[in-house]
Structures are given as C-alpha cells and as structure tokens.
Amino acid sequence: MTAELPHNTAFIALTPTAGELGRRLQPQLPGSTLYGLEGRVEDCDESFTETGERLRSLFAEERPIVGICACGILIRILAPMLGDKFSEPPVLALAEDGSTVVPLLGGHHGANRLARFLAEQLEGMAAVTTASDLKFDTALDDPPRGWCLANPQDVKAFSAALMSGEKVRTNSSLPAFLQGLPQLPEGTLEVAIGPRVSEGSGRRLVYHPSLLTLGVGCERNCSPTELETLVEETLSESGYARDAVALVVSIDVKADEAAVHHLAEGLGVPARFLASEILEAETPRLAHPSEVVFQEVGCHGVAEAAALAAAGESGTLEVPKRKSRRATCALARSSAPVEPEKVGRPRGRLSVVGIGPGRSEWRTPEVTRMITEAEDLVGYGLYLDLLGPLTEGKRHHVFDLGEEEVRVRAALDLAAEGRNVALVSSGDIGIYAMATLVFELLERGEDDRWPRIEIEVAPGISAFQAMGARIGAPFGHDFCCISLSDLLTPWEAIERRLKAAAEGDFVIAFYNPVSRRRRHQLARAKEILLTARPPQTPVVLGSNLGREGERMEVIRLADLEVDDVDMLTTVLVGSTQSRVVPRSDGRQWVYTPRGYAAKNRKTETAS
Incomplete structure (x- = not known):
C-alpha cells in the first residue's frame, strides 16, 4: 500500500512569489490551505497579520505546515513550543524558488515523505537529514498507510x-x-x-x-460505552491488536449512530457503512444468520456480514458475532491491508456555510476549513465565484436564484450518498438564507436518508454587520432585521412588524428592500417610520459591501427614495437616538449611543 501524504496541509506565504508557489502546489495536496501575509499576498485562502501568531496556532492544531520562507523564521517562532517529538506535526521550510525543501520537524510523522513529494513536483532537492532514512531508505517509526x-x-x-x-x-x-x-x-x-x-x-x-475489519451492530441510541466495552473485550480475548483494525463497518441505517462513531474515533479508524443488499450477499458465509435481523433490516446479519464484506472475497471470519445487551460485533481478516475508502461509504456531511460579503478577510477560518475539506460545493454561481481558487478541484453544483429548494435538496442528496458537501451562501447563511430551508426539508421527512447526515452550520458576516462596521456603530443599541419581500411572507405580517419596530424605536436593517416588480414596499415602510421618527433620522444605503464597487451613502429618512435603492442594497434606518458624526475626509460616521453618557452623569452625581 502506498504511503499517504499528510492531510490538511497549511502553506504559509510571506511574499507574492511565495503565494504563487503555494497556489501552484495546492492542487497536488487536496485539502490544503494557503495562508498569506496581509498587505503582501493578495491571492490566498486566508490572510493573517501576525506571522508568529498564525504559525503557533497552526502548530497547536497539529496542522502540517509548509513555510515558503527561510528556515530561521520557522525555527525562531516555533522553538518555544517544542517538546515531545512524537506529537509534533510536520513542519517544512520551502525555498521561494522551489529548489530546496527542508523537513524541520515531524520527519517521522510525514515530513520526510512530504519533503520528497514536494521536491519531486518542483524538480528540487529534499534535504532529509534523518539518519535511518538516509542509510536504510525507511523511517522505522513512520510506516506507510496500512x-x-x-x-x-x-x-x-x-x-x-x-x-x-x-x-x-x-x-x-x-x-x-x-x-x-x-x-x-x-x-x-x-x-x-x-x-x-x-x-x-x-x-x-x-x-x-491493518488486516482486521470490525463489523458492529447496535440498537438505536445504544450507549457508546457499551459498544466500546464489547469491542475491547473481544479484541483482548481473541489476542488481536487494536492497531490491526483497519475500520469500523456497519449497515447504512446506522450511519448516524453516535456509538459507532465514538468507537471508530476511539480506535483512530474510519467508520464506513454498507447497504442491506450488500450485507445480505454475505449470508452464505455467516456463522449466525438470523431471520429476526432479516425482518428488521433486510439482511440476515449485520456485524458478521459487515466485517466479511469489508474484508473482501478472500477474507475470513476470525471472531464470530459476540453480543452484549444492546450491541454486537465480529472480526474478519483480510488477506492484505484494507483500504477503508474502497469499502461502502462514509457518513455524509453537509456544511451549511456563510462566506460573508465575499472577501477572504471577512470569511471565518471555520468556513474556510469546511470549504477546503468539502468534495462538493452547492450554491448560486456568484457565491462560488467569490471563493476564487478555494473551489479548485471540487465538484460545483450551480443553481440560479429562485431555485432555493432545488439547491438544498441537491445538497442533501449528495451528502446522503456519503459525500462531504458545502452548501454556500453569501453573508450569514442562517439569516434570510438556506440554513432554514435545510431544517424545513428535514422536518418534512421526505427522505429517510437525510436525517443520517452530519450537519453543521457555520456563521458568516451578514450584510447588516458588514454595513454597520463600515459606517461606524449604528447597532450599538437594540435593533432588528426585516425583509420587505412578500414572496414568502404576507405583506400584512410585514407591515405589523414595521409598525412594532417603529413603535419600539429599533434600529432597522431592511433586507430585500426592492426588486424589479416590488416598488411600493420600501415607500410604505418609510411612511410608517416617519410616524414615529423625525425626518432627519439617519439612513444608510450600502451595496457590494467588501467587494469591488462598494457604495455607502448616508441620507435623511425624509429623503429616502425607492429609485435610490436596488436589489443589492441593504437599507439601514437609525432610531431616534442614532447620531451622525462628521469625518475629516468629508464623509460621515453613524452610531447609536448605548447610554454610557447617562451612566457617567449618574456616577458623577453620586460621587
């Protein structure tokens, strides 16, 4: 079995030349991320301002690091963190011209392997200094995969x-x-x-x-401890080593079973899942076929059948089914080290992510990680385009505006096939966006595969947050967001909310203020607000926030006109307390006092 390169590699670029080299190498290391020094490296997945802070953070996360810089930079920054060589991640220094790769740390945890791989790609030299590697052409404590x-x-x-x-x-x-x-x-x-x-x-x-395949079955919501104990006892009594287990495998209806994933994580191996028809084909080889199990899940055994199917046609059942009160397990042995990715499918994953306004600096590291790890990206074409090189090497599933439900169904279906999928939206995907539709479709119960998917929602900077930061601090006190689109919400309900917000004196961020056909809603909102707020109330119009063509304008509520607003504009209306502060460049800040002045007056009076 071929050796595996380190996963989730972080390239660190401090100059434009280094950034270009990192981009060139990224496709060769799927799942890698290019970090660039802000102000110097524009084309990167994520920017940083403090090199030392970023490097120490990645090292603490045990991320493989390739610094496209001098060895001394990495040594000086990471030296205080060095301790146990058995836990250090790979750290390499790569010359900007690609001529030399130096594995500094983690030589026996993949650094030497990665150095040789990068040198081969660049036709350079890997400066490997590990004595056993040089003399015997092997790293004794870094065996290949399997x-x-x-x-x-x-x-x-x-x-x-x-x-x-x-x-x-x-x-x-x-x-x-x-x-x-x-x-x-x-x-x-x-x-x-x-x-x-x-x-x-x-x-x-x-x-x-890694010759052993561990088949497991359990009742719904079985205790993770019970399954783990059963497996530990089985391995101990049979004399097999934990480290010889290649994977944990079960029937696909258990793809969301916490006990199965807890077991796999504890063993440090993948969990894979097989359809009942695949398990049923193993019936002639089962030691304990069961009609009861067949009636329940459509195959005559789960633990034994899963272990045998994963071990392949030449595999043998080494430990027949063992049982506890709510769980079962069995061990099969393959004739060669098992490649888990060729067995069944993993649990599907759906990352529901908001990328903010589109600039990499305004995208959270969590979102960048999820997109980097994803195999498939689902979204409106503009949103995917905003990600730039981060989308390279991934399958794109592009949908037009208005196809929101089709878009979310596609993401759920892909994840149900065992794929790692990112459903992408601009701004925050939980605010007037796709996250709510994901859970609405789950609640409808249309597809019994969907609830087995692992789902995680990651926030992004929403339009109103970006707008507030650009213009000052308008959301310093109570605020609300209201969508003026009546496509999904009756206008009567929207108008009730407008009147309540006006009466409550909330700062308001209006989403979807107008469209080509909807022109009266914003005008009506202005009428309602003017019944409770003075004409000079500040209004901020913002569009293309954080992107080319950004526009920010401060006007009075009385001067707000529908024709000044388009589909890409977010409208912010201050409260009666919101203030405008002149700037030295002729523009203006807008803020809403929190009440500190009154607090200070009370303090001074009391003293």
Whole structure:
C-alpha cells in the first residue's frame, strides 16, 4: 500500500512569489490551505497579520505546515513550543524558488515523505537529514498507510543498534518498506509482523498490518460505552491488536449512530457503512444468520456480514458475532491491508456555510476549513465565484436564484450518498438564507436518508454587520432585521412588524428592500417610520459591501427614495437616538449611543 501524504496541509506565504508557489502546489495536496501575509499576498485562502501568531496556532492544531520562507523564521517562532517529538506535526521550510525543501520537524510523522513529494513536483532537492532514512531508505517509526508500529518508543534504541552495525534476523515476511534493513540468519535484532498482540522492545519492533475489519451492530441510541466495552473485550480475548483494525463497518441505517462513531474515533479508524443488499450477499458465509435481523433490516446479519464484506472475497471470519445487551460485533481478516475508502461509504456531511460579503478577510477560518475539506460545493454561481481558487478541484453544483429548494435538496442528496458537501451562501447563511430551508426539508421527512447526515452550520458576516462596521456603530443599541419581500411572507405580517419596530424605536436593517416588480414596499415602510421618527433620522444605503464597487451613502429618512435603492442594497434606518458624526475626509460616521453618557452623569452625581 502506498504511503499517504499528510492531510490538511497549511502553506504559509510571506511574499507574492511565495503565494504563487503555494497556489501552484495546492492542487497536488487536496485539502490544503494557503495562508498569506496581509498587505503582501493578495491571492490566498486566508490572510493573517501576525506571522508568529498564525504559525503557533497552526502548530497547536497539529496542522502540517509548509513555510515558503527561510528556515530561521520557522525555527525562531516555533522553538518555544517544542517538546515531545512524537506529537509534533510536520513542519517544512520551502525555498521561494522551489529548489530546496527542508523537513524541520515531524520527519517521522510525514515530513520526510512530504519533503520528497514536494521536491519531486518542483524538480528540487529534499534535504532529509534523518539518519535511518538516509542509510536504510525507511523511517522505522513512520510506516506507510496500512501499517502501524506498536512500540514507537523503542525505535531510538533499535535504530542505534542498527547504526552500530547490528543486523535484523532474516524474516521472509518483511513488507517492502522494511526490505532495506540489513538481515542475517543470526541477526541479533528482530522485526515481528502480524495482527496479534506481541511484545516489543528496543531490540524487537512490532508492526501490525491493518488486516482486521470490525463489523458492529447496535440498537438505536445504544450507549457508546457499551459498544466500546464489547469491542475491547473481544479484541483482548481473541489476542488481536487494536492497531490491526483497519475500520469500523456497519449497515447504512446506522450511519448516524453516535456509538459507532465514538468507537471508530476511539480506535483512530474510519467508520464506513454498507447497504442491506450488500450485507445480505454475505449470508452464505455467516456463522449466525438470523431471520429476526432479516425482518428488521433486510439482511440476515449485520456485524458478521459487515466485517466479511469489508474484508473482501478472500477474507475470513476470525471472531464470530459476540453480543452484549444492546450491541454486537465480529472480526474478519483480510488477506492484505484494507483500504477503508474502497469499502461502502462514509457518513455524509453537509456544511451549511456563510462566506460573508465575499472577501477572504471577512470569511471565518471555520468556513474556510469546511470549504477546503468539502468534495462538493452547492450554491448560486456568484457565491462560488467569490471563493476564487478555494473551489479548485471540487465538484460545483450551480443553481440560479429562485431555485432555493432545488439547491438544498441537491445538497442533501449528495451528502446522503456519503459525500462531504458545502452548501454556500453569501453573508450569514442562517439569516434570510438556506440554513432554514435545510431544517424545513428535514422536518418534512421526505427522505429517510437525510436525517443520517452530519450537519453543521457555520456563521458568516451578514450584510447588516458588514454595513454597520463600515459606517461606524449604528447597532450599538437594540435593533432588528426585516425583509420587505412578500414572496414568502404576507405583506400584512410585514407591515405589523414595521409598525412594532417603529413603535419600539429599533434600529432597522431592511433586507430585500426592492426588486424589479416590488416598488411600493420600501415607500410604505418609510411612511410608517416617519410616524414615529423625525425626518432627519439617519439612513444608510450600502451595496457590494467588501467587494469591488462598494457604495455607502448616508441620507435623511425624509429623503429616502425607492429609485435610490436596488436589489443589492441593504437599507439601514437609525432610531431616534442614532447620531451622525462628521469625518475629516468629508464623509460621515453613524452610531447609536448605548447610554454610557447617562451612566457617567449618574456616577458623577453620586460621587
């Protein structure tokens, strides 16, 4: 099985040249993110202002880091954080011209591998200095995917013995990645290979191939502890090592079962799910077929069938079904290390994200991460275009305005297929946007696959927030947002809310103030507000916030005209307390006092 490159790599660029090199390498490392120094690197996924703060944060998150900069910068910044080499993520320095890649930290956690890969892509040189890598062409404590070293704490002593000239006892079962070790029949060192528990030492390394497939089943809302205990007892009594388990696998109706995901996370392996018809095909190989189970889920067994299906046609059932009160498990053994991504499908994931006005600086790191990790992006074409290079290498599913329900159904269907999907909206997707429709469709119960999806909503900067920040602090006191579109809400209800907001003296942000056909609503809103607010009340008109063509204008409520507003404009109407403050450049700030002046007067009087 080929070695796997580190996932979720962070490229750090401090200059435009470094940014260009990072962009060039990104497609070669799916899931990577390009961080650029603000003011120097414009084309990046996320900007930062403090290099040290950003690097330390990524290091603490155990993200692989490729700094396209001098080694000294990375060393000086990260040196105070260095401690346990077994937990350090890969950290590499890459020359801006691509000539040299230096793995500084985490050499045996993928840094050496990544350095060689990047050097190959750039036709440069990987400056690997790890002694065992250079002499024996292998990293003893960084085996390739599909293998696990059971006793990494003993590698130092074992490597020292090798470097002093000792040999490994001849072992015909050594995998390819260990074939470079010096062997002799009378060798004094030993390498043990197999899926069973075996004691290691400084003179004996133990490697477990990922041959075991763990099939599980459980009742709905089974305790995670119960399933975990059953599996731990099964592994212990059978003598198999935890590290030999390649994946946890179950029937697809358990894709949202917390106990199954808790178990997989605890074992450090993926959870995969199979349809009942695939499990039913394993019936002839089951040790304990059950008619009761067939009547419940459409196959004669879950745990045994799932383990066997994942192990493949040549796999064998090593531990037949074991039961606790509410859970079952079984172990099968494959003839070769298992590749989990080729078994069934994972639990689908739907990230419901707001990207703010569109500028990368106004997009949260959480949203950037979700989009980076997604395989599929669903949204209105303009929203996806605003993401720029962040969308490269992903499947785009573009829908027109007015196709909101079709758009959300598509996102749910894709996630139900086991894909990682991001449903994208500008602003905050929970404010007059798609998030509410996701949950409305779930509540309708039209597709029993949808509730099994993992769903997470990430906020973005909404138009009214961006507008408030640009113009000052108009939302310093109580405020509300009102959509003037009567496509989904009866105008009578909108008018009641307008009158209540006017009476309550709220600062108001109007969404959807006009359209080509709707011209009277904003005029009527103005009439209602003028019954409770003076004509000089400040009104802010804002459009294309944070993007090219941004427009901000401060006028009086009495001067507000429908023709001054278009579909892309957000209208902000101050309260009776909102104030306008002149700026030195001839423009104006708008703010709404919180009441500190009155508080200070009371304090002075009391004293």
